[in-house]
Amino acid sequence: MKTLPLFFDLANKTVLIVGGGDVAHRKAMLMAKAGAKLVVIAKNFDDEFVKFLNNHQAIIHQKSYDATDLDTHQPSIVIAATDDHAVNVLVHGDCQARRIAINVVDTPALCDFIFPAIVDRDPVVIGVSSNGKAPVLARLIRAKIESVLPSGLGKLAAKAGEFRATVKEKLPTITERRYFWESVFGRAMVDQSVGELDTELSDFIENNDKQGEVYIVGAGAGDPDLLTFKALRLMQQADVVLYDALVSPKILDLCRRDSQKIFVGKKRQDHAKTQDEINALLVKYAKAGHRVLRLKGGDPFVFGRGGEEMFACRQAGVPYQVVSGITAALAASSSTGIPLTHRGVATSVRFLTGCYKTNEAFDGLKSAYQADETLVFYMGLHALPKIVENLSAQGLPSDLPVAIVSNASLPNQAVLTGTLANIVAKQEESGVSAPAIIIAGKVVDLYQG
Template sequence: MRYLPLAFDVQDRPCLLVGGGAVATRKARLLARAGARLTVVAPEITDELRQLIDDSDGQFFRATYHADFLDGAELVIAATADPAVNAEVSADAQERKLPVNAVDAPGLCSFTFPAIVERGPLSIGISSGGAAPVLAQRLRAQLEALLSPGIGALAELAMHVRDKVKTALPEPQRKDFWRWVFSGPVASKVEAGKTKEGEAALLAALANWRGEEGPAGEVYLVGGGPGDPDLLTFRALRLMQQADVVLYDRLVSPQVLDLVRRDAERIYVGKKKEFHSVPQDGINQLLVDLAGKGKKVLRLKGGDPFIFGRGGEEIDKLAEARIPFQVVPGITAASGCSTYAGIPLTHRDYAQSVRFITGHLKEGELELPWKELASPGQTLVFYMGLTGLSTICKQLISHGMPANTPVALVEKGTTREQRVVVGDLSSIPTLAEKKSVEAPALTIIGGVVSLHKKLRWYQP
């Protein structure tokens, strides 16, 4: 490691910036955000840079650089388009033992700017020492996705109450207390935007602190989407990395499951036709029991937890047991699979509404408002409808829907194994059998299906 990563306090300190173009403006933004007073030397400057100078109570000198401009500066940046000028600035600054950065010239720098991830008072710098700045920027983007936007608020809360904690607790207890704050319900509340509730919980715990409490249990009810891991939300990914144990369904793709924290315990609770590995009541109770033992429990579901996912039943049980929980929506299969198949669920020329329907047979019957479903100008999306496909088609035809209405079966939608079988109400049951379509498969019925060949963009 050639460059030692340090945090430099430039609040109200004079910083010299030589250059007035786009590159100099980018550096000035960083300095201004840290509260520096800007002194800029350049023949011309951008309008934004002029505003940054004014906002920082700084100075602008419309001039050619010379060494006297270094007087009083505590940090120097050379950001001109002339390598010779940048080299001169660097040499003069280093002769005076001033920290200096010359843009795109690591050999002229005594310090470099890292790629910065910022969350309030919390900042993370990623430096390659000027060797690979684009790689550092790529890593920054990955960290941006993993870090909760609310973690900055948590850092601000800690700063706000730090003196109170220091006064109330001796050193050993203080460390235990902060570990509890950053890994328990306080952190969950603040990161969810409930800062006042989080602060109240922190102060209540501080007033009664008798030592390190046991870990606080919580349940994360997360929608894993229809299969493609790229469709996960950032929040889902963060919680998947925090979980101690995960309960997952059959519809969660292996690629999504691979993103769960590697050392988390995994419990399969999936359901398929005529076989439930764990009954729903058992799943509900398992969530309560695991969280009651202080575990952070990830309940990972395919699609969205609240669209035919029985998520409402699970959080009802959690609320009854007073177990903290978070719910993260996921892209439901209807949206994900139809998009990857090139089938818009609504279209001005074909469908002005869309209905999501469960096609699951109950005791061999499928009781639905068939007359309403057979109405024109809408798209029907049947979840779990493969077993009852023949019944669905017959009922819709018998209630007035034309037999040539287009139908698509999307098997393993959004994954690399995706397959789309297209027919109409009269032919699709036979086609499904002939082509051995297997679950999970989504059934889409309506005029929008006719756009499949024209609009499809995803080729698994």
């Protein structure tokens, strides 16, 4: 982070602007909106700019800039917006000598502060900056934010400010107050109707049984862009996060910063917590009134043991939600361009695991293989020789295409292709490692690496 985003109270503070053209006009409009007292110096002024300054009781000096102007007006900040670079450099040097913060428009090297692209939902204000590197990108990001924020959000925020003392009186703990405001603002953010705040508070008090909730959330295959909106929303409001080994650091960083984070990852023959211990933690924290996020790689219900956690919550009478994630097979398919089904090639797909509850090795397909079928193996890399041996014993052809996709969807994704006859030797030679998905079937021939 090159610059620290801060919000400066300019109400009734003097801002000196050097320049009389369109750029200076735009900056003056921003300063006036923030309640600043304007002093503007320029040899020439646009007519519209003069009208604006007169309407805002600004001090206008139609003359050349001089360093004594800084001493006379003692501004809090200065903006140099002339089309004369030498003048801008002069103003900058004079401000530096007096330790006055200055912005020289469109000259980042001469700026103590920069103007972000602004989203204004007063009293909610959002600034987006690229540190002068890509201002067009900053404006596009601002437009994106503008498009998703409800127009009435600012009015609701203003009402909330007036209502805070009442909420503090009625809800004694900070956790209860946070839950109340998240409930109100959460619905407002998705443009759902929010009633009068006193009614909302009464309903919250009446329905709040002080018991928490469990969110069993699929974090997908690792790429944060593959998270669902609902997953992200729950991640950012959870008090306690229990996360797996396959949850990438970038995804974990999207959780609420002050949440308690507990690693409960399980790798083959290396479990930080047993499943029973994880279930017990979910119930314990929820019954203590917390919102508990169980963040799992992939999808909770596809070889993710989310069902066991759901039943533990159900048995304990703890409310829960389950949120789907993009499972590794789908991420591997889309990121490699290997469709799991394809007209004329594969009409069905079967998901299997190479790792069973009792840790025994893969022992077969359980039902006959069809020539137009795609097989996808999770957690099977350690058992690859056994899988190949078993498939061959069940009559699958030795030239059946096979792909191993390691770290699907991540920057370090690796793809290894071969056949049933040579994939074991190729994997041993290549060193492609877990976590990996194994895809077997004619669709692998569609891969273009």
